Amino acid sequence: MMSGFSRPYAAGLLAAAALLTTAACGSGSAETTPAASGSGAKPEVVAAFYPLQWLSEQVGGSDAQVTGLTAPGVEPHDVELSIQQVTELKDAALTVYIKGIQPAVDDAVEPGKSFDAATAVTTIPAGEHAHEEEGEHAGEEHAGEEHAHEEVSYDPHLWLDPSRLATVATKLGERLAAADPAHAQGYKDRAARTAATLGALDQEFTKGLSACKTKTLVTAHEAFGYLADRYRLKQVGITLDPETEPSPTRLSEVAKLAKAEGVTTIFTETLVSPKVAEVLAGQVGAKTAVLDPLESKPSGDYLSAMRDNLKTLQTALGCTA
Ligand SMILES: [Zn+2]
Numbered sequence: 632m633m634s635g636f637s638r639p640y641a642a643g644l645l646a647a648a649a650l651l652t653t654a655a656c657g658s659g660s661a662e663t664t665p666a667a668s669g670s671g672a673k674p675e676v677v678a679a680f681y682p683l684q685w686l687s688e689q690v691g692g693s694d695a696q697v698t699g700l701t702a703p704g705v706e707p708h709d710v711e712l713s714i715q716q717v718t719e720l721k722d723a724a725l726t727v728y729i730k731g732i733q734p735a736v737d738d739a740v741e742p743g744k745s746f747d748a749a750t751a752v753t754t755i756p757a758g759e760h761a762h763e764e765e766g767e768h769a770g771e772e773h774a775g776e777e778h779a780h781e782e783v784s785y786d787p788h789l790w791l792d793p794s795r796l797a798t799v800a801t802k803l804g805e806r807l808a809a810a811d812p813a814h815a816q817g818y819k820d821r822a823a824r825t826a827a828t829l830g831a832l833d834q835e836f837t838k839g840l841s842a843c844k845t846k847t848l849v850t851a852h853e854a855f856g857y858l859a860d861r862y863r864l865k866q867v868g869i870t871l872d873p874e875t876e877p878s879p880t881r882l883s884e885v886a887k888l889a890k891a892e893g894v895t896t897i898f899t900e901t902l903v904s905p906k907v908a909e910v911l912a913g914q915v916g917a918k919t920a921v922l923d924p925l926e927s928k929p930s931g932d933y934l935s936a937m938r939d940n941l942k943t944l945q946t947a948l949g950c951t952a
Contacts, residue, residue: 632638637758640881644722652813656761657739673694673695673696673811674694674695674696674723674724674725674807674810674811675695675696675698675722675723675724676691676696676697676698676725676726676727676807677697677698677699677700677719677720677723677725677727677912678698678699678700678724678726678727678728678792679699679700679701679707679726679727679728679729679733679736680699680700680701680707680710680732680733680924680926680927681699681701681703681707681926681927681928681929681933682746682790682925682926682933683728683729683790684697684699684928685932685933686727686790686799686800686803686825686933687727687729687803688912689800689821689825689828689836690804690807690818690821690822690825691807691818691821692817692818692821694758694807694811694814694817694818695807695811696723698723699738700712700720700733701733701927703927703928704902704927704928705927706731706902706926706927707732707733707926707927708732708926709733710733710735710736711735712717712735712736717739720736720740720741721739721741722872723744723812724744724808724810724883725744725745725746725806725807726740726741726744726745726747727745727746728740728745728747728748729747729748729787729789729790730749730783730787731746731749731785731787732788733781734785737909746802746803746806747933748789748790748799748802748803749785749787751798751801751802751803752789752798752799753795753854754785754787754789755785755786755831755856755860756784756785756786756787757783757784757785757786759857764888767770767848772864772938775801786856786857788853788854788855788856788857788858788924789857790925791854791855791856791857791858791924791925792833792857792858792860792861792939793829793830793832793833793861793937794829794833794861795825795857795861796828796829796881797810797825797827797829797830797833799827800822800825800826800829801822801823801826803822804818804821804822804825805818805819805822805877806818807822817942819893828934832934832937832938833861835938835941836858836861836862836916836937836941837862838952839944839945839950839952840862840863840864840941840944840945840948840950840952841942841950841952842947842950842951842952843945843948843949843950843951844864844893844894844948845889845892845893845895845948845949846863846864846948847864847865847867847888847889847892847893847894848864848865848866848898848944848948849867849868849869849885849888849889849894849896849897849898849911850866850867850868850869850898850900850922851868851869851897851898851899851900851903851905851907851908852868852870852900852903852924853866853867853868853870854868854900854924854926855868855922855924858940859896861943864894864948865928867885867888867889869881869882869885869907869911870907870910876907877907882907882910882911882914884910886911886914886915889911889915889917890915893913895911895914895917895918895947895949896917896918896919896920896946896947896948897915897917897918897919897920897921898921898922898943898947899919899920899921899922900921900922900923901921901923901924901927902926902927903923905919910949918947920943920946920947921943922940922943922944923936923939923940925937
């Protein structure tokens with residue numbers, strides 16, 4: 632429990648403030664909801680990173696003002712918050728985030744005025760490889776309380792399962808309705824529509840991945856656990872943290888497994904250097920293809936990027952449906 636919010640992140644914030652200016656103003660983006668005519672100020676909803684921003688815009692519609700904390704093209708895991716962003720977050724009617732993705736956000740959110748999407752769904756445990764890595768770090772230098780927030784025991788990448796995101800949409804509709812009772816019905820209606828859209832996407836995935844030659848998914852970073860869980864695939868992540876270089880041991884371990892499972896494609900990601908995946912693909916005699924973990928805004932939106940992911944998966948896994 633954290634009581635009192637005078638925790639000393641001031642020093643970090645001052646340092647981060649220097650980096651700022653670019654990420655601070657989300658209001659210029661095409662993403663923001665158009666101003667509604669009439670009535671007073673709309674409730675401000677701060678979304679921690681892209682998929683949650685997309686979801687908040689769908690559910691908030693013209694009743695809410697949605698701002699994203701993570702600028703397009705930025706890896707959300709290591710996002711720093713400016714003083715202005717922390718103020719924005721404290722003033723917001725609701726902050727939508729997922730605990731375990733962004734330590735800076737986990738530190739800044741206020742209980743009661745925040746919605747942790749991980750609390751709305753059944754989570755899956757973090758990968759075995761994840762524990763290994765955390766164990767190594769913990770051994771180096773024990774930072775105690777400061778790093779406690781990073782060590783969530785579940786995999787936080789839950790938006791890559793559309794059915795779970797549909798559940799989050801419904802819950803978000805309830806939270807927004809409670810925060811802005813005058814427009815409760817609007818939030819609930821849009822949440823229901825969004826959940827239905829995501830349910831249809833889930834059906835496309837279920838059907839599209841029902842008959843495949845291989846079920847093994849070798850990915851650059853372990854972001855696709857929920858997709859694998861939902862559609863009965865097996866994810867083998869080269870690393871957990873996109874910034875970490877895998878050890879030679881890990882690399883040969885994955886190469887061996889990929890050969891044994893007849894893997895034809897090693898997946899790389901939009902925001903991660905493809906080098907490691909290319910080296911591995913060379914060793915295994917496989918191709919590489921890009922799978923978008925949607926941690927940052929895609930060229931289209933959540934739905935179109937997920938459909939692109941589905942096509943990529945169907946080709947790579949040899950699916951016939
Ligand atoms: Zn990630």
